[in-house]
Amino acid sequence: MSQFSEPAAKPKPKRTRVGLSLLAVGLVLLVVLAFSPSPYVIRTPGPSFDALGTTEVKDDAGETQEVDVISIDGADRIAPDAGTLSVMTVNVTGTPQYQPSWFTAAAAWLQPDKDVLPIEAYYPDGVTAEQRSEENAAMMTQSQGAAIAAALTEQGYEVEAELTVMGVNEDGPANGILAEGDVITAVGDRTITDYASLQAEPFTEEPTDVTVLRDGKAQTVTITPKKTDTSDTPILGILVQDGFKFPINVDIELGDVGGPSAGLIFTLATIDLLEEGDLTSGESIAGTGTMAADGTVGPIGGIRQKVHTAVEIDSDYFLAPEANCQEALQASVADEIPIYAIADLDEALATVKAEGTDQLDGIRTCEDALAANVPQV
The missing domain is CATH 3.30.230.10 (Ribosomal Protein S5; domain 2)
Structure with a gap:
């Protein structure tokens, strides 16, 4: 009986091995990228x-x-x-702390009931x-x-507009004078009903009478508006919100x-x-x-x-x-x-x-x- 030896396998070309390695690395990188955070909501x-x-x-x-x-x-x-x-x-x-992955964002792009938006649309820088x-x-x-x-x-009800103090800047001129919950009714002899009427005339750096309702009682206080690093015009240093008095x-x-x-x-x-x-x-x-x-x-x-x-x-x-x-x-x-x-x-x-x-x-x-x-x- 004759015996025959199997022919030796030909070694794979070096460039084929390199190509497969690069493909594997590419796939790994693609997977990593797919599940990395994306700048979208x-x-x-x-x-x-x-x-x-x-x-x-x-x-x-x-x-x-x-x-x-x-x-x-x-x-x-x-x-x-x-x-x-x-x-x-x-x-x-x-x-900003928990961003969806690129894979999740890409999947959402393909669904007609979803929108993919830049994260800045909901969270401006620093928010x-x-x-x-x-x-x-x-x-x-x-x-x-x-x-x-x-x-x-x-x-048919009568509704009165009012402007309420929602916060007072600790470094502002109104600190210790106005308080959260105060309702501003007048500045000097001007009647105040909303934010627009408060802004109708700019403040000056002169002592200004401000009339408020506090716990239902009217009182007049004096505040000297000041300019700040973020405001070229004098301000009181308060946060306000338009509101209403309902019957x-x-x-x-x-x-x-x-x-x-x-x-x-x-x-x-x-x-x-x-x-x-x-x-x-x-x-x-x-x-x-x-x-x-x-x-x-x-x-x-x-x-x-x-x-x-x-x-x-x-x-x-x-x-x-x-x-x-x-x-x-x-x-x-x-x-x-x-x-x-x-x-x-x-x-x-x-x-x-x-x-x-x-x-x-x-x-x-x-x-x-x-x-x-x-x-x-």
């Missing part, structure tokens, strides 16, 4: 809340309680009808997650005040939700709870938009995500600030729900009442609003 659809219903909050003892989103004291609270007025929210993933949360809480508080003011004014107590509770975008829905819900009849006509209404005390509705962020949520919860239609109409119609589900353009409270009420009767002549959809703004040639 991701905006996704958040939960919705019925402003006519209840929500769960924790008390000082940490116990969960169910409370009305809107409670009223000093006037009859009319039981809400079968319809809903849903507040839309968005979730934002990512902070921490805690500071952003505090800003959102402050905006929510101010937004609720304006929403209540608009609702009560529409209902009845309306309290809005929505837990940890922040920002100003629920104003429109809060206003409509407050009106619905104060007047007889069914404002919603039993329909499920979703919407968003800031609300000014004079009834003006302003734009917000994240409207595409809110349209997605509205469709998901099977809302009958969506109320959108006119300035957000183009973006709202870019939502991938925009053709699944009527979206109406809202410029102010009067238009919001007219739209809701028209929807309840199916008499929609003169009611603007977002398509109508955009078409009306197209230049004619």
Whole structure:
């Protein structure tokens, strides 16, 4: 029997081994990069809340309680009808301390209900997650005040504007003279009702009389405004916030939700709870938009995500600030729900009442609003 030896295997070329090594290193680097932090935040659809219903909050003892989103004291609270007025929210993933990975950001780019934004859009240089949360809480508080003011004014109540001191700079001229909670009513002989009236005339570096309400009692103090490293004009060194004096107590509770975008829905819900009849006509209404005390509705962020949520919860239609109409119609589900353009409270009420009767002549959809703004040639 003959014996044959197997031919020796040919050694792999050196450049093949080098290529495989480089490929392996490249794959490792790609994996490392994919899971390394990216300079973005991701905006996704958040939960919705019925402003006519209840929500769960924790008390000082940490116990969960169910409370009305809107409670009223000093006037009859009319039981809400079968319809809903849903507040839309968005979730934002990512902070300066905890940034989403490149892989997570890339995956979000491919999903139509998500937005990937530069982290500076939510956290300007130097702003921490805690500071952003505090800003959102402050905006929510101010937004609720304006929403209540608009609702009560529409209902015929007299609402007085006021300017409240929210903080005093320790190094400022008002330190030890003004205090948090003071309501500024006059500077010299000028009546003060809001921030605009406070800024109407610049201060000088002369002793200035400031009249405030403290614990319900009026008192006049003297402050000498000063220039600072950040201000070329003399200032008092205080933080202030526009507010209102209401004839009845309306309290809005929505837990940890922040920002100003629920104003429109809060206003409509407050009106619905104060007047007889069914404002919603039993329909499920979703919407968003800031609300000014004079009834003006302003734009917000994240409207595409809110349209997605509205469709998901099977809302009958969506109320959108006119300035957000183009973006709202870019939502991938925009053709699944009527979206109406809202410029102010009067238009919001007219739209809701028209929807309840199916008499929609003169009611603007977002398509109508955009078409009306197209230049004619």
